[in-house]
Amino acid sequence: MLDDTTAPLLEVRDLRAWYAESQALQGVTFDVRPGELVTLIGRNGAGKTTTLRSIMGIVKNRKGSIRFEGNELIGRRTFQIARLGLAYCPEERGIFSSLSVRENLTLPPHLKSGGMSDEELLKAFPNLRARAGSRGTSLSGGEQQMLAIARILRNGCRFLLLDEPSEGLAPVIVKEIGAQLRRLKAQGYTILLVEQNLNFARSVADRHVVIEHGAVVDQLSNEDLAADMDRVKTYLGV
Amino acid sequence: MFDGITPQLLFGQLLIGVINGSFYAMLAMGLAIIFGLMHVVNFAHGAQYMLGAFVAWLLLSTFGVPYWGALILAPLVVAIFGIAMERLILKPIANLDHLYSLLVTYAATLVIEGLIRQQYGSTGLPYSSPLPGGVNLGFMFMPWYRLWVVVFSVVTCLATWLLIEHTKLGAYLRAANESPEVVESFGINVPRMMTLTYGFGVGLAGLSGVLAAPIYQVSPSMGSSLMITIFAVVVIGGMGSIAGAILTGYTLGIVEGLTKVFYPEAANLVIFFIMLLALIFRPSGLFSGTEKS
Incomplete structure (x- = not known):
């Protein structure tokens, strides 16, 4: 505390x-x-x-x-x-249907140093690795939430x-x-x-x-x- | 029924169809990019195409800049004009219904065409071909410049499609189309990206205008006479579908050319007849949902 x-x-x-x-x-x-x-x-x-x-x-x-x-x-x-x-993950998750899981994951640019690399993100969220080529919105609700959280860790915020x-x-x-x-x-x-x-x-x-x-x-x-x-x-x- | 159709007539009309299709594809692609990524119905696309041809003509007649220089400079000038247009008249209505963008860009068309007509008159201005001559293929004569237009248009369409569908920049644009707020929350300047997108789409119209200048007369109405057909191409291909706009543009150019051979009376109607069928049986367009965007 x-x-x-x-x-x-x-x-x-x-x-x-x-x-x-x-x-x-x-x-x-x-x-x-x-x-x-x-x-x-x-x-x-x-x-x-x-x-x-x-x-x-x-x-x-x-x-x-x-x-x-x-x-x-x-x-x-x-x-x-x-x-x-500041990184923001919206209530509706904001997963883009026109982008693959990998494209969704790698969309946020590196804004600050210390952001997770793509490999670190896939290691932290292993479920996403197997689905990297699928459409973002084809994931289950839980996987979409993981993806939404994972991708905002990329930019270093x-x-x-x-x-x-x-x-x-x-x-x-x-x-x-x-x-x-x-x-x-x-x-x-x-x-x-x-x-x-x-x-x-x-x-x-x-x-x-x-x-x-x-x-x-x-x-x-x-x-x-x-x-x-x-x-x-x-x-x-x- | 097909009596009197010589290979020269058939392939000649086919070539005209491919040439027209090249312009349909490039213009429809620009419209589809602007509508698909920004939800702006850019009725000024024809006027911007005409501006491209006029800027090329002005560069040559006033500054002595040849076609090859105009091919780079004129689209840039028209794109900058488009960026100013987006900032001044489209951004303020960005949150309103699509109909407003159609009305505003239609008004802009009337103003642009009126100003050009007042300054340069309604008569077409000549622009000589930078690639005179051609090659006799035996069954038809192929002018070099027309061959150049077809090849350049195919390369431009392919490069633009690759840019939108297979690059990081394209991914930003497609994502911003779905949820601009989320993309902006990633630290990306979405309003600027949209302005540049409009500039890019308008620049494509300007580029088409430069390509058209040596083939058609450079006149204030050269764009507006084409726009209804271009809108039909976009509707048939699927509003906002870039691949749909390209493929439909070439296909309809060829269909129109062949109709001139086999049933000339229907040549001016065939595209609109196909649009009617598309709206009845597949209102979202032939290619909607077949690509990432």
């Missing part, structure tokens, strides 16, 4: 975001420190995905402040934000934003993804994870940020979550 005094890698302050006239985020504030795995949890439509998309600049109409390694992200475009060292990687997957695959995330954390990656699966979130995270109606309503450590599941289940409505 990291010391609370460690300087944050990502600082989100009073983040507000809009889809056309509709305000989706009402003022989200939280930090992520280096090496942490933090989850954003909350009900459907609470604003978790919008928070990730706002950080990446995909939601363009946003106000407040998002600082990454001291650089303000508001006002920057998505590709500029990525080049600062050390801060990963993952949107519900466990969604719709069989328990055995979810377990495997959890193991991968723990390995990445052990390798020094910092991860911000949107998650609705509370058990999965508990199994991988250091801290949890609870979002409701576009605002942060609670933050708790993984130990606190384990001790007070009822409180969190109330937030999630489960």
Whole structure:
């Protein structure tokens, strides 16, 4: 567990975001420190995905402040934000049907030093090797998720934003993804994870940020979550 | 029925068909690239083709730049014009329905053609062939320049197809067509890539215009008279299918040429009749779904 005094890698302050006239985020504030795995949890439509998309600049109409390694992200475009060292894996996985598994895997350019080589990626995700020539979308849901995570490790970004990687997957695959995330954390990656699966979130995270109606309503450590599941289940409505 | 069809007539029309097919293929390929990768219905493609021919003519008549120099310079000039067009009038409507890009580029066509017509008149301007003469094949006379056009067009189409379908750059373009947000989140400047794609497609139209200048008269309406046929080629091949546009372009050029031999009355209709059949029996186009994109 990291010391609370460690300087944050990502600082989100009073983040507000809009889809056309509709305000989706009402003022989200939280930090992520280096090496942490933090989850954003909350009900459907609470604003978790919008928070990730706002950080990446995909939601363009946003106000407040998002600082990454001291650089303000508001006002920057998505590709500029990525080049600062943030990698994003969307909820729908973003596997390209017109590209083979290998093309999908090798699509992200090397943005920073320390990115995994193609061989290292295939070693870390061995299932993808046998399917390298297949269309990306011919993979099973679990394999597609592995591919989506694997390819963002190529560009050398050390801060990963993952949107519900466990969604719709069989328990055995979810377990495997959890193991991968723990390995990445052990390798020094910092991860911000949107998650609705509370058990999965508990199994991988250091801290949890609870979002409701576009605002942060609670933050708790993984130990606190384990001790007070009822409180969190109330937030999630489960 | 086939009385009076001499080998000279048959192969002569076949050659004209292949020549026309070369232009259909190159223009349809540019349209397919722009539509397939950017979802822009570029109605200005014919005007940009005409600009290529006019720039070649201007380079020769004003600056003394010969055909071979114009073959490089004119497409570049037209591509830069296309990039400016994309920035100024297409980017602001990028998130709107495809219909808006069609209307805007149609308006641009009228403006470009009107300006050229006002400046240079409607009469065609001559552009002499850089490769005069030809070879007698026994059954027909093959002009060198027309042979050059066919070979150059096939090489250009093949090279462009390889670029889009089998290179990393092509993979970026195809991926950005599916999900620009995800590609941009990889750190790739997708808006710039789209601008350059439009410039490339427009440059191909300009290149076709330079190739056409010595064969057809250089006139303001040379593009618009061709555009309806080119759109038909793209629809038959499958909107956005690059291989479909190329293969359909050559095939329909030949079919049109052969129709002129066997049933000349239908020569101007045959492509549209095939389009009708394609829309009834395979509305997504003959080649849609047969390639990566």
